[in-house]
Every structure is written in C-alpha cells, then in structure tokens.
Amino acid sequence: MTNIYDVAKWPVFGLLDGVALANIKLACVFGSTGNETIYVTCDDEVFAMGSNVNGCLGVGDVQSTLTPRKIESLSKKGITSIACGSGPHVIAATEDGELYSWGHNGYCQLGNGSTTQGMVPCVISAGLNGSKVVQVSCGSHHTLVRTDRGEVYAWGYNNCGQVGSGATSNISNPRRVSATSVLVFAWGYNGNGQLGMGNNVNQPSPCRVSSLQNIIISQIVCGYNHTLALSDEGKLYAWGANAYGQLGTGNKANQVTATLVDVLDKRVVAMAAIHYSHLSAATLQSGDVYMWGQCRGQSTTSPIKTKFSCLDDVFACFSSPPVTWRPLTFENFVGRRALEESLMLAFNDENTSDISFVVEDQRIHVHKAFLKISEIEITQFTYPVYRAFLHYLYTDHVDIPPEEAISLMDLANAYCETHLKKLCERIIKQGITVNNSFHLLAAAIKYEASDLHDFCFKFCVNHLTEVVQTESFLAFEETHTKDFIIRAAKWGAFKY
Template sequence: MVLLTLAHRLHQHHHLLLISSLPLFIQFPPPLPHQEKLGLAGAMVDVSKWPLLSVLSAQEQAAVRQVYIFGTSANEAIYITHANEVFAFGLNCSGCLGTGDSVSTIVPKKLDFLQGKKVVSLSYGSGPHVLLATEDGQLFAWGHNVYSQLGNNTTSAGLSPALITNNLQSKKVTEVACGSHHSLALTQDGEVFAWGYNNCGQVGSGSTTNQPYPRKVTGCLQGKAAVGITCGQTSSLALIDNGEVYGWGYNGNGQLGIGNNGNQLCPCRLATLQGVCIQQVVAGYAHCLALTDEGLLYAWGANTYGQLGTRNKSNHLSPVQIMVDKERYEVAACHSTHTSAAKTQSGKVFMWGQCRGQSMVLPHLTHFTATDDVFACFATPSVMWRLLSVEHDDFMTASEALRKEFDSPETSDLKFSVDGKCIHVHKAVLKISRCEHFRSMFRSQWSEGQQDVIEIGQFSYPVYRSFLQFLYTDTVELPPEDAIGLLDLATSYCENQLKRLCQQIIKRGITVDNAFTLLSAAIRYDAEDLEEFCFRFCVNHLTQVTQTTAFWQVDGGMLKEFISRASRCGAFKN
C-alpha cells in the first residue's frame, strides 16, 4: 500500500476545512479534529490552531516554548522546548529541517547542533531555506542554497545547521529575515547585512549579481542604525531608529512605497512617510504595512486580494493611511502570503487580503485574540509570520489567576467528595458563577451550602471535576466516553453551553466502535443535533457499526427505530 505523504494528509485536511467553512462567506473554522480541549474563549496562545502541530502529543505540545511553521505548503515545523532543545518535523523540502538529510518525518527530530542555543529570531525563504539567530548573536543557516542564500559562499544545499561567519565574525546578529531566495541579518549595532539572489537588487549592493556571503548594506543606510528588517518575496526593507523606512529590490507593484514602480539596486527612503515616526514595518508577498508611534497604519504595494485594506484592489505606489482610528496596533504580514492582520491596543484582531482564497478589501473584525491565529486559520499557506512564543510574561490576567486556583487545597473553602476523591473549590466563585444550581445553593441558604464537604454520588469523579473546572476556565478536557457523562450532568443542571461543548467533543471522538453508544446517549439526553450527527455516521458506516458489540446491546425498541429510520434514508437499497 502506498503511504500518504505528510503533505497529502495536510492538504486533505485543509481542503475539508475549506469546503465546510465557506458556504456563502467567510465563517471561522470549526475546532480541529482530535483536540480534546474545548473552550469558550481565552487570551493564551493555543498551538492547536495550527493543523501541522496536531501531530504532536499533548505532552510534546506542553513542552513547546517557541515554534515556527513554514514552507511552501506550511508542512515544515521547527520548535524549541523549555529546555532549549530544538526539534523539527515535516516534509523536509531541500533539507530545510536541518536534520542532516532530506527525508520527511512526522516524528520530531532533535537538532543536536543547536542544543542549548536560545533562539531569538527565525525566518525562512521559498526554497525553503532557514536562518536562525541565537541569543549570543550567532547566525545559523540551512536548506535550499541554489542562489547562495545560506551565505556560506557555495550553492550547495545545507542539510544541517551551519554557523555563518563570513563578515560577521565580530558581529552579534539580533534578527534575521528571508525573502524568496535572499537573506537579511540585523546586528546589535544596527548594521544590515544581505546576501543571496539579487536579480532585482534585493541585496542592495548596487548591482544585480548574486551575493554568495553576507555583505553590509550601505548607500543611504551608511551611518544609520537600523532597528528592524523585513523582506517581501524579492524586496527588502529596513526600519531606522529615528522612524525612517528604507527599501530596495523589486518594485513592480510599488512595494517599496517610493512613488514609482522601478526597481531599486540600493536603499531608497520612503519620502512619503517623512514627518511620521514608524515603529513597526512588515512585508507581505508584494505589499507592506507600517505602524507609526501614534497608532496610524499605512499600507502600500500590491492589492490584488485587497491586502492593503483600501476598499478596492488598486495597487498603491506610495503609503496610504488605513484604519484611521488612532489606536496602537500590532501589524502582521508574511512574504509568502497576501494576507494582512492587525491587533489593536484594546485586543481586537482584524484581517484582510487573501483569506481562505477570498478577497477581503476592508479590515474585518475577527473573534481571535492574536494576529497569529489569522495566519493559522486563514492564510494560504498557513505559515507563521513570526517566531511564535507560547511563553507567558509575568502579568497574570484575572481569568488566568482563576484558572490557577482551581482545585487548590491552599485557598479553597469547600470540597466536593466524588468516588472517594476531593475536588477543592471556592464558595465565592460558585456563588457568582453562571451556574444557576450553585447560585441558588449559596444564595438561598441550602443545607449543602453550609457544609465544608459535599458528597456527590450521581456522577463520576472525572465528570464532576471537569464540570467544576469548566466553571473556572471555560474549557472542557475529557475523552468522548466521559463527555457522555458530562452531557448528562449538563442536561441535569440546564447548562446549555456546557452541553454544546460536550457534543463537540463527542462529534470529534466518534468511531465505528463507539458510534452506537454515542447515538444512544444523544437520544437519552435529547441532544438533537448530536443525535443527527451520530445517526448519519452510523448509516455511512452501517456494515461496520452493525458488527460492534454496542449495536446488539441496545434495547429492542431503539434498535427497531434505528433500522426503520435507516431504511427510510435508503440505507438498505441495493
């Protein structure tokens, strides 16, 4: 039997999402299969939004500190653990995983050469090739190298991470950026180095000759201190410490923002932005976004998919202001996509441009909490626009503090005893919770509300603990079989939102072996939507389902009803 490649599997998964999510206009994607954690909302980074990361176990996901998904099909991933171990997995095109070979792997492989290196910047090109900068200022490169984009003075592919030192021996690299086949590095002292493919002047050397190793970009950058770099497919930009922006390379769509569409072989200042101080600039495939220190947002370049957010699809050769509200933003774009995103100071996330194949010509408010989520769910390919950190800073939100105190013996003043085990909670939290059962218990002076320990005999420990945890965290973490018990509890306590979350878990966990058990549960708890889903699954896999133990253990009345209903659907026609 021919094995499906990782790319094919992910393509199939992505295609199914497209079909199910876009009946008329853009809808946000449903939860990904095989995720056992569901929640209402949350500000924490959720790596499960990225389809490729679903191959990691829960334990592996918990160990991730930083992660970067890249490649022409978003089928490669590099991640760094809390122990500063670097792992890679995926298709491994051109040896871009750095594993020493070009063999695809769905099992993460450790990059021993980078053991203990704390990563501060990571970027990839279209080959793909990969650049990585460490905390101590070292630059590593590997992958595709036909145009010398690795900077090692050769055109041979690099199958393992190699330290790049040409012209950088005494320099400390703090940031890296890749275009399709060229590379940039920013040093601690504000110098910009470039190398690789240079057919349009994207290396900034004043010629169109390929540059085989890092070369300092001078010209108008001479004597200036850069604080940021970014690349389009074949263009380059640098942000200076005084808020000026300089661009060079391909300019056929106006992506340099200099008022014309002629290529620039040397850095050229964006004069239109004179008088404003840019604090962040990012580049898409052929468009750019810039954010001022006052919260003004500018866009320029290609606009075929509405990625400039200007209500139309006309290119702009010079920066034009969009999203006119003066609210501090974070802007996001990636050289391999035509998607744009922004996050406001109040936490609102907008997206525009190419989103799931559709053109959105105006910024569209999403339900996301991070710009990264836009690229996970809507960009094509669904790559990361930056090295994603899942670390939390020292600030803890109220919801995170509440989450932390669930089942904490140190602070609780009430225990639920279930199956001989205790669950520690807080009366005040339950008193103000959205659960009417507990609100009534503690506001109406029920006898249970006066106790320090409440015995629960109707439900199992995993089910009742998950219910209480839901009241603290808005999330549910249970296997499908236990979710049936939680569905029973949610029905008893009239918790409709919890009931919906349980149904989603059950839908994602349905198999031939448990399908009829889940159908029985859906009927028993009057979950009509879930019942229909399970019934359709059973009909679609009728031969296998009728051979399971669960099918023949149901009562005769239900079995007759199922057979009659399946017959009416044409399940037994030849």
C-alpha cells in the first residue's frame, strides 16, 4: 500500500489538486522522461495525461495534455493492473481477467496480430485460450502475462528470444511459454549476463537458472539490464549489468551468475527495479528502505539507507526517469484520516488519558474520546497483542513479532479491522523463518487462518529437512504432525 498523499511526489501529478489526488486508487507513471500517467479513480473512472507519445494515453489521438483526459473505453471496467513498455505501449487487465492494449506496436507488442499503432484500448482475445489474465508485465517492446491457470503467455519483439518461443522472429499474438516448474527460468537477451546462465549468450527458449539451485525464490524483478531475486528466507541475489552499481555488490563488475547482496545483513522483505532505469531498491524487515545504482545520475555501488518508508518513493525521487516500478495502489479507509504527531504521542500517555486497560496486570493508557469500544474480554489476549491493537488504533501502524501477529489478526477479526488483518498477514509472511515456521503453522491452525495455514505449510515443505530438526516441530501436537506428514506426502515432499 502507498499513502494517498505520496502520489504528489511524482512530478506528473503536480497540477492536480488535493481532492483529485485523494480520489486515485491505482496509477502508473511511465515514458522516457516519466511524463505520462494513467490512473484509476475510486469511482472506477480511468484518466490519462502527459506527452502521449505514440498514442500511449489511449484517448484516440497523439495530443499531449497537462490536464486529465478520460479513457472512456476503460472506465467502469474494473482495471486492476497496468504495465508499460518503452515505445511506449500499455497493457491493462481487469478484475474479470480481460486484457487491453494500446500505444506503440512496431514490434507486435500489442498482441493484436498486427503492427498498427493502437490509439485506443482494444481487447486482446486471440491466443489466450479462454484464460483469465491475473498479472501483466512489459519489457521494452514485448509483453508477458500470467493467467488464472498459472500459465505464462508472451508476444512482441523477439530478436534475442525474449518471447521464449524458441526462435527469434516477432510474435504478433499471445503464445504460451512452455516452462512448467517451481524452478527459476530465464530467456532472451543476455549481453550483460542478466539471465544468470554463467555466460553472455542469448537464450530463445526458457532455460533453468542453475546458480539459484536449492534456493526457493519468492520474487523476481528486472532492471534495464540487471536482475534481482528474493528468496523466501529474505536473502537478496543480483546479476547482470553493473556499470552504475545496480547490483549492490560494492563494485561495477558485471555478474553472469546469481550473486548474494550480502551488504544487507538483515532480512529483505521486498525489492524493486524497472526496465526504464538502472536503479535498485529494497526494504528490510525493520522497515528501512535502501537504494543503489543510478540515483539521480550518480553511481552508488553499495546499498545506502534512505529516509523513505516505501519503495515507490525511491523511484519517484531518484529514478531517471521518475517512473513507477509497479502500479501504485492506494487504499482509503472509512473513518481514517492523516494523523497528527500529537495524536500519535498521546497513545499510552498516563498524563492525558482518561481510561486505561489492564492486561496481564499491566496498564495501557488511552482516551474515551478516541476509542469507541463498549465491551471487550481482555483476558483473551496477551499484553503485547492488545497493546499493539490499541497502538494501531492511534497510529495505523503495527510493530509486533510474527509469532504474536496471528493472535492480533484474530483480535482484528473480532472488530472487523480489515486493514489490520492485512498488516498482520504481511508481518507473518515477511517474518517466517525455518525456526519459527512450525510455530506459525500451529498458530494458523489454532485461529483457523486458512490462507496463512497454506503459506506456512508450503514454507515448511520447501525447507523440510531443516524444519523437522527445530524445537517447534518436536513440540507440534501429534495429531497435527500426522496431518502435516500426510499432506506433505500428497504435495510430493518425499519423492526421490
């Protein structure tokens, strides 16, 4: 999530007033100078403004505009994701799995069977075999999407095999990429070793990245000519071009295999890069945000700590051009508002409070005017959990270990605090380790948190050899242990 007021950090939004900014729920900033944007409002209207190169704004002409113009064909369609290439060309997906494309099409990147420039968004239907699209991504002049069936389709410019078709001719309609495995595969241009194959040879077909063998990768992002990968244990790997220090290795030498970015000695929970720039960034479990690479034209070879609280702000302020590395998403909460520092400081202040909660013989000082709670059974929760809940009501922030977060999520559920539940789930997923994974699995079972149960189960299976040697596994209830073993067997954990 991005704060609704942070969108003003992007120069292209500089002429919008506060009301218009607060009404944005999804936005994408793109273009060679970061001067084009498409955004969706809370009313599900879609607008565009900026340079309009090659008709990329989708408004039917190539006229640039400093004021928002409505994209009629996308409004009320439930747009959930947007991606942009360098032409630029634009791809958008809806909540129903429909796919739209428009803009530059000199290399068939619109997937409509032609090379004709698209002035307005048109539905892509041919080639997807009736599948619904759930995720979209663009290279400079090619496109990839993921479907609800877990399939990957690609099309567009293919001179180096970036579409993964096994040949090097351009592909004008979506074509399925045939690589089915939980392993990491790469294909396409490899002049700087960005495929991680140990060489600089282009790959027209998907090939396994052997340097990541036995490492469970949870996220991958690509920069202009470099790649970042994040393991499920929070370790960051990088490879490819490094002329600006974008690999974070402390030097400018290219790397043709996955290299651990060991400068970040704490767990990494998120990372960012985009094909428009040579900038890299990462968020640690502590919440600290680091960046490296080409930062406003300056080469930074080692990660440096920023004052930002999210990765999006790094790209708004230091990327050249200032583009979004992913679609910006904004959440508005009924009854929430920008909280003043004085209100945050008032939490647990016995000098100003007029009511206190006693939990495990410890007091938490709060205010009747702020809390609208009529009754609660405090004995159901521990002091750290209930304190974190009250602190959240004052600040919208949560600071609690992952082992306690599931109990806090149960409390959030009792009060219908949807946002708090999401924060708890994020804390658990970002904080899971080999040592605490079975403890978290047990808690997920106890609180009947099915999604977290599945997440913790998969982590345990992926690290089975290490996990079964931990104290939390030995302390696991016998009944649950049997259920876990049976489910793991069905998952294929014991196959040779």
